[in-house]
Amino acid sequence: MESPLTIVILAAGLGTRMKSRKAKVLHQAGGKTLVEHVVDTALELTAPASIYVVVGHQAGEVRNTLASRGVQFAEQTEQKGTGHAVLCCESVVRERTGRVVVLYGDVPLLKACTLRRLIELETRSAAAAAAISTFLDDPTGYGRMLRNERGEVVAVVEEKAASTEQRQIREINAGIYCFDAPLLWKHLHDLRPDNPARELYLTDMVEILNRRGHSVLPLVVDDSSELLGINTRVELAAVDRILRQEKVRQLMLDGVTIERPETVTIDSQVQIGMDTVVEAFTRILGNSRIGADCRIGAFSIVSHSTIEDSVLVLPYTIINTSHVETGTQLGPYARLRTENYVEAGAHIGNFVELKNTRFGKGSKASHLAYLGDSVIGEKVNIGAGTITCNYDGKKKSQTRIGDGAFVGSNSTLVAPVEIGEGSYLAAGSVITHAVPPNALAIARGKQLNKEDWARRRREGTLRAPDANIENS
Numbered sequence: 001m002e003s004p005l006t007i008v009i010l011a012a013g014l015g016t017r018m019k020s021r022k023a024k025v026l027h028q029a030g031g032k033t034l035v036e037h038v039v040d041t042a043l044e045l046t047a048p049a050s051i052y053v054v055v056g057h058q059a060g061e062v063r064n065t066l067a068s069r070g071v072q073f074a075e076q077t078e079q080k081g082t083g084h085a086v087l088c089c090e091s092v093v094r095e096r097t098g099r100v101v102v103l104y105g106d107v108p109l110l111k112a113c114t115l116r117r118l119i120e121l122e123t124r125s126a127a128a129a130a131a132i133s134t135f136l137d138d139p140t141g142y143g144r145m146l147r148n149e150r151g152e153v154v155a156v157v158e159e160k161a162a163s164t165e166q167r168q169i170r171e172i173n174a175g176i177y178c179f180d181a182p183l184l185w186k187h188l189h190d191l192r193p194d195n196p197a198r199e200l201y202l203t204d205m206v207e208i209l210n211r212r213g214h215s216v217l218p219l220v221v222d223d224s225s226e227l228l229g230i231n232t233r234v235e236l237a238a239v240d241r242i243l244r245q246e247k248v249r250q251l252m253l254d255g256v257t258i259e260r261p262e263t264v265t266i267d268s269q270v271q272i273g274m275d276t277v278v279e280a281f282t283r284i285l286g287n288s289r290i291g292a293d294c295r296i297g298a299f300s301i302v303s304h305s306t307i308e309d310s311v312l313v314l315p316y317t318i319i320n321t322s323h324v325e326t327g328t329q330l331g332p333y334a335r336l337r338t339e340n341y342v343e344a345g346a347h348i349g350n351f352v353e354l355k356n357t358r359f360g361k362g363s364k365a366s367h368l369a370y371l372g373d374s375v376i377g378e379k380v381n382i383g384a385g386t387i388t389c390n391y392d393g394k395k396k397s398q399t400r401i402g403d404g405a406f407v408g409s410n411s412t413l414v415a416p417v418e419i420g421e422g423s424y425l426a427a428g429s430v431i432t433h434a435v436p437p438n439a440l441a442i443a444r445g446k447q448l449n450k451e452d453w454a455r456r457r458r459e460g461t462l463r464a465p466d467a468n469i470e471n472s
Helices: 034-043 059-069 082-087 112-123 181-190 204-211 233-253 453-459 464-471
Strands: 005-011 051-055 072-075 099-104 129-135 144-147 153-157 171-180 216-220 283-285 301-303 318-320 322-324 340-342 347-355 364-372 374-376 387-389 399-401 412-414 417-419
Touching (some): 005 034, 005 082, 051 059, 082 181, 099 112, 099 181, 112 129, 112 171, 153 216, 171 181, 181 204, 204 216, 340 347, 412 417
Parallel strands (some): 005 051, 051 072, 129 216, 322 340, 347 364, 364 387, 399 417
Antiparallel strands (some): 099 171, 144 153
16 A cells, blocks of 8 residues: 655745746746646645645735645745745644655656656655755756765755865755655754754755664756756746747657747647647647647637637637637638637638637638627628627627628627528628518618719819718
8 A cells, every 4th residue: 555645845935036026936837837837746646635835925826826726735924944834834744644745836847757756765765755866067056965875865065065075066956855754744843043044944854864863865867957946037938948848749749740849839738639730930828729630820829729620720810718619710810819619610711800709600701800799600601891899888798690691791780789590781781770580681871973073073163062072
């Protein structure tokens, strides 16, 4: 039977070197906040009830960000070091047996498989703890791992306190530990603020456990980039690039064609089906899901949307919080603004904008239209220049267009209004009342032709009443 596992994630700091009013763990890389990446990795190892996030700066925002994941929280009202942060969990975690893994909310590249190796190393040994380390060509600025003749870690010395000899050590401490839970809580109170910052450092637990006759084992991670923490926006950009490169590579291995992969931006949680083609400079963001055999045109942006199989998205199209059924064609230069549902086989053409609209199966709006707060039936034709006037300055109202209706070019539909099935709206009409099914609606001024008027205007021979037509 596996030992119980508790994971503590330290996420209370502000991160002053980020030069931001926002807590460091709330900055995004790869489409998720840093702390979301770490929590999602933890969720691969244990249940939400066994994950405790230590919050401090902007605690409410961090809680809200993680609310859907069901993890637990402990609050560090004063930031007095990493050891103090773990102590803030003691009252709710102390009785838990098994192992405690300590992570940081600003280390988003750490993999679950690495943590499994760390836990396995500590579990299968008699050690009180296991600590992750790595070797750097230039370890400047990092704490060094000090080992004994058996290869065990006996202390972690920070660079400022290291001797000249110790500074030559290339093995650095990543600050990520797996502890035997009873021994951690037994000795955590032995930490002392014997440092210039007067804080409690979790790194001191290595030496404390050794003094009490326990051993600490190292787990060397070959890929040091996995352990990158983030302190500046330069480092944030570097991690973002790594996350996106990994995502694009995995999608291509899974059967997605990505043209010019170095130019696209795809968030970590995006799903894309096999044989879909993503053209250059495309952005696919949030929890978007794209089916198989689609094509996403160059410079398009898909955000928090679902696109089913065999959809053609032509270049420069923007799709936000919308659902697009199979066989649809969108763009170029179309915009699905928010909360739209486009049914199968529909066609949304260039410079057409939808907002909060359901667009029916096989219907077409080929160019130059605005359709907001609308329900549009099947096989409807929307002519160029059509707009739904959905806002009267105080409230939004809905336009409903029945199956098979034909809306002539430059029609203006003043909501609330309903257009019946099979009806026909004459071009240039301003529709303010309901149109019955299969009716023709004409709502425009009567055309008046003045014979020879243009020639006489050019010659200056217009009489005064006719001249006034210019201003009418």
